[in-house]
Amino acid sequence: MWRRVASLSSTISSSSRSLSRNQVFFQAAFGLSIRESYATEISKPGEEGVLRPKEKAPFITFVLGGPGSGKGTQCEKIVETFGLTHLSAGDLLRREIAMHTQNGAMILNLIKDGKIVPSEVTVKLLQKELESSNSSKFLIDGFPRTEENRVAFERIVGADPDVVLFFDCPEEEMVKRVLNRNQGRVDDNITTMKKRLKIFEALNRPVIDYYKNKGKLYTINAIGTVDDIFKQVLPIFTPFEEQLKQSRHVNPKSPLVENSS
Ligand SMILES: Nc1ncnc2c1ncn2[C@@H]1O[C@H](COP(=O)(O)OP(=O)(O)O)[C@@H](O)[C@H]1O
Ligand SMILES: Nc1ccn([C@H]2C[C@H](O)[C@@H](COP(=O)(O)OP(=O)(O)O)O2)c(=O)n1
Numbered sequence: 001m002w003r004r005v006a007s008l009s010s011t012i013s014s015s016s017r018s019l020s021r022n023q024v025f026f027q028a029a030f031g032l033s034i035r036e037s038y039a040t041e042i043s044k045p046g047e048e049g050v051l052r053p054k055e056k057a058p059f060i061t062f063v064l065g066g067p068g069s070g071k072g073t074q075c076e077k078i079v080e081t082f083g084l085t086h087l088s089a090g091d092l093l094r095r096e097i098a099m100h101t102q103n104g105a106m107i108l109n110l111i112k113d114g115k116i117v118p119s120e121v122t123v124k125l126l127q128k129e130l131e132s133s134n135s136s137k138f139l140i141d142g143f144p145r146t147e148e149n150r151v152a153f154e155r156i157v158g159a160d161p162d163v164v165l166f167f168d169c170p171e172e173e174m175v176k177r178v179l180n181r182n183q184g185r186v187d188d189n190i191t192t193m194k195k196r197l198k199i200f201e202a203l204n205r206p207v208i209d210y211y212k213n214k215g216k217l218y219t220i221n222a223i224g225t226v227d228d229i230f231k232q233v234l235p236i237f238t239p240f241e242e243q244l245k246q247s248r249h250v251n252p253k254s255p256l257v258e259n260s261s
């Protein structure tokens with residue numbers, strides 16, 4: 001669906017190039033933001049009163065939690081079961097480092113120091129993935145980590161999450177898991193971890209509170225086995241059964257698929 005939008009946007013004049021392809025298309029054609037245009041029945045000038053089919057908004061889940069709370073591990077299980085497309089903000093940033101891109105060195109220094117990369121950089125990487133994907137159901141892991149991240153995503157991508165998962169884990173357990181992670185990450189050491197935990201408390205808590213107030217937050221007790229934790233995650237997606245069933249990528253064994261054997 002995002003791809004369909006992208007192909008239409010090539011007809012838009014080059015004077016609007018600083019906007020995203022989605023924004024260019026929807027703003028130029030209908031003067032609407034992406035979210036508005038997905039949610040509203042619209043008619044072009046000269047076609048007043050002609051109802052056009054509603055576009056479907058992408059289904060977006062944000063995955064929050066401290067370092068080592070098990071976000072990535074649970075995302076793998078969600079992908080396996082429900083077929084959402086997994087976008088890890090941390091993985092996208094690490095890919096920039098590995099590819100020695102223009103921002104690579106800056107990102108490496110911030111990550112080593114437990115700091116947050118400027119929102120514009122992270123959101124642009126996410127936006128690129130969202131726009132080039134065939135999928136319409138996304139799991140965005142490790143994002144937004146700050147209020148600035150959240151606002152930048154709203155401004156640049158123009159979409160809101162349907163679900164926000166928060167893996168709630170005691171610090172002691174997170175430290176233990178990170179120090180045993182063994183993935184060769186530059187930030188998996190006690191010095192960086194201590195900084196990350198401080199930053200998490202200070203900057204991620206306001207994001208958690210924001211989504212709690214909006215009624216979108218699902219808090220999961222992240223202590224226990226991977227399977228026990230996933231048992232808490234499963235029922236969260238049940239109310240979204242219809243939307244998720246339409247995904248081409250849904251695992252046929254998913255509990256959301258009727259008559260699965
Ligand atoms: N429920 C769990 N119990 C014990 N260890 C876990 C659990 N979930 C994940 N882990 C391990 O903890 C480490 C951190 O998990 P990860 O999914 O990478 O967390 P995050 O993405 O939140 O930093 C990994 O080595 C992972 O295998
Ligand atoms: N929204 C984000 C996500 C990650 N980062 C940076 C800073 C984080 O400490 C690192 C690693 O993030 P990642 O989500 O992979 O980390 P964990 O899986 O929680 O340990 O990347 C960021 O600056 N902004």
Ligand SMILES: [Mg+2]
Binds near residue numbers: 071072090142
């Ligand atoms: Mg992770």
